Amino acid sequence: GSREAAPTTPxxxxxxxxxxxxxxxxxxxxxxxxxxxxxxxxxxxxxVTRATVDWAAMAFPTLTLPGDVVHPGQTxxxxxxxxxxxxARSVGRRPVMVAVVDGRTQRLNLxxxxxxxxxxxxxxxxxxxxxxREAVVRLRLxxxxxxxxxxxxxxxxxxxxxxxxxxxxxxxxxxxxSVLLDLEPRGGRRTLPAALPGNRRxxxxxxxxxxxxxxxxxxxxxxxxxxxxxxxxxxxxxxxxRVVLPLDTSERVRLEGILDRDCSSxxx
Numbered sequence: 001g002s003r004e005a006a007p008t009t010p011x012x013x014x015x016x017x018x019x020x021x022x023x024x025x026x027x028x029x030x031x032x033x034x035x036x037x038x039x040x041x042x043x044x045x046x047x048v049t050r051a052t053v054d055w056a057a058m059a060f061p062t063l064t065l066p067g068d069v070v071h072p073g074q075t076x077x078x079x080x081x082x083x084x085x086x087x088a089r090s091v092g093r094r095p096v097m098v099a100v101v102d103g104r105t106q107r108l109n110l111x112x113x114x115x116x117x118x119x120x121x122x123x124x125x126x127x128x129x130x131x132x133r134e135a136v137v138r139l140r141l142x143x144x145x146x147x148x149x150x151x152x153x154x155x156x157x158x159x160x161x162x163x164x165x166x167x168x169x170x171x172x173x174x175x176x177x178s179v180l181l182d183l184e185p186r187g188g189r190r191t192l193p194a195a196l197p198g199n200r201r202x203x204x205x206x207x208x209x210x211x212x213x214x215x216x217x218x219x220x221x222x223x224x225x226x227x228x229x230x231x232x233x234x235x236x237x238x239x240x241x242r243v244v245l246p247l248d249t250s251e252r253v254r255l256e257g258i259l260d261r262d263c264s265s266x267x268x
Contacts, residue, residue, distance in 0.1 A: 020097035022080075027225055029225075047069060048100070050065060051097060053080065053082075053096070053110065054096050054098050058095075059085075061080065063078060082125075085125035087126040095118060131170070139229065139246075140156050141251050151210055152261060154251070155186065156207055162202070178229065181209060181211065182210055185206070230244055
């Protein structure tokens with residue numbers, strides 16, 4: 001008679017040991033950009049084609065990655081932008097990275113390079129959401145520069161405007177510039193804090209944006225956050241929070257001109 005073939009046991013592919021990590025470089029502070037990666041701790045090559053972070057407390061997009069070969073000891077590195085914090089939810093379980101490695105979906109323990117980073121980003125985003133429901137904070141800059149006490153500045157207004165139906169007091173506690181630029185109240189430090197009471201629609205705080213006179217090659221060449229300008233704002237009794245004030249391309253060009261003229265003028 002015929003002999004039956006012995007049943008075969010399907011072999012499962014060997015899963016390489018993997019490490020997932022996430023963090024934020026200093027020059028990305030104040031943005032939603034995070035740096036993440038999947039490190040190959042195995043003995044053979046892998047390919048990582050998709051990745052996301054799974055955390056009930058914050059939304060993350062699912063990214064399609066190039067799928068390049070990752071040799072042992074190397075990392076498939078990528079940048080991921082975190083989405084809105086889910087403030088009504090509990091933090092729940094710790095975040096994990098979900099990655100497709102060699103065609104298999106894997107959930108990986110996520111090492112956070114700066115302890116507590118994701119929790120701080122969530123708390124900050126929830127505070128910004130609360131502020132955003134009450135008021136709009138905008139920096140309105142002039143189209144031309146002017147000289148004040150012999151210094152060239154780009155003048156403007158920091159505008160706080162209550163949203164319809166909002167009545168919470170909002171205060172500007174401080175202003176923040178960068179390594180190369182200084183944002184200051186036109187009326188001097190005595191004008192801070194400046195308050196938008198609950199019964200007023202709008203507050204306009206006149207400001208000046210100019211050079212801090214750092215003209216050394218290191219400061220000019222290594223500044224990675226030249227245009228990261230901020231206001232420090234308190235909503236009601238909440239903790240003070242930093243509000244980044246975006247600058248458009250034309251405003252950046254005018255500010256570059258101020259820096260260039262400041263650093264090319266002869267020293268007094």
